[in-house]
Amino acid sequence: MKNSAQVAATVGAAVWAGIAVAARMGVVRIGAIELMFLFGPLVVVPLGMELGRMISGIGRLEKWGRRLQPAGALFAVAALCVPPGKRAGVVALGWMVVCMLMAGAGALDLLLSSWPDEGARATFIAPFIVAVGRIDLAVGGAWLVASRFGMRPMGIQEPIGLLTAVHFHFAGFATATIAAATLQAPENGGGKQRWLMRLCYLVAGMPFVVAVGFVISPVLKMGAAIVFSASVAGLAIFLRARGRRAHDGGARILLQIAAGAIFAGMVLSGAYAVADFMRSEALTIPQMARTHGILNALGFCLTGLLGWIVERNSSQRQW
Secondary structure, three states, rough: OOHHHHHHHHHHHHHHHHHHHHHHHHHOOOOOOHHHHHHHHHHHHHHHHHHHHHOOOOOOOHHHHHHHHHHHHOOOOOOOOOOOOOHHHHHHHHHHHHHHHHHHHHHHHHHHOOOHHHHHHHHHHHHHHHHHHHHHHHHHHHHHHHHOOOOOOOOOOOOOOHHHHHHHHHHHHHHHHHHHHHHOOOOOOOOHHHHHHHHHHHHHHHHHHHHHHHHHHHHHHHHHHEEEHHHHHHHHHHHHHHOOOOOOHHHHHHHHHHHHHHHHHHHHHHHHHHHHHHHOOOOOHHHHHHHHHHHHHHHHHHHHHHHHHHHHHHHOOOO
């Protein structure tokens, strides 16, 4: 992989695997949720940066974000390897800088964009969704910092604070970027394209509603989680259909894996939302981390981002 972001993701995957082995051996004290989070800064975010560049180009703020991402990811690793407190929180600010640069790039894209007419709307929406996904990183980075300082914003206890950081890195940033790439892929039938555009709006917007629900209303939290799960399950159907038409054989395999994994993961997510609302122990947070977390992070985000990157690199057509 010649691109710097892809190189960073490759090195990050090796670092993450080393941390996972060390945690399993008891060399470092780090749990499953912490490991899940670190897969974001080390692997998923650099891949998302690269795919986002392919979709909407790159500006000055994003260039700085890409340059600082490897160092920021190491700050995130260090912050999670020490107990929560002032030192861990200050170190976590290193990753927050990268998140703010990416979010600033997304906010500028939204501010400088003008809403197009009906004919050009499909071309506009994919970069719009990428920009919203970049803003997710700022929210995720802020929750990481709060978690490592040991803060309890609005009375939210751990591991919910760190899980919120996970949520905005994976369900927010990565999923929105994959949705945008799927929207730009070749399709047959304008009616289906309009449905996918609507799904992309839901995929990009509902992570914020889910997070608000955690704070103000269990009913809103459950409803938003179910709508988000349904919208991502719908995205999986489009991802499978468009992935099957990919020119690159490896990309086809990766995208089919991504579609299957996220469909199963969203069924679990919807079930958990209902169980949580009913205060049932049928699905617990540790169980979701081992099942939904793995399906989402490894099965969907990794393979989905890689699949579209491989396809775009191999394609001879102008996207």
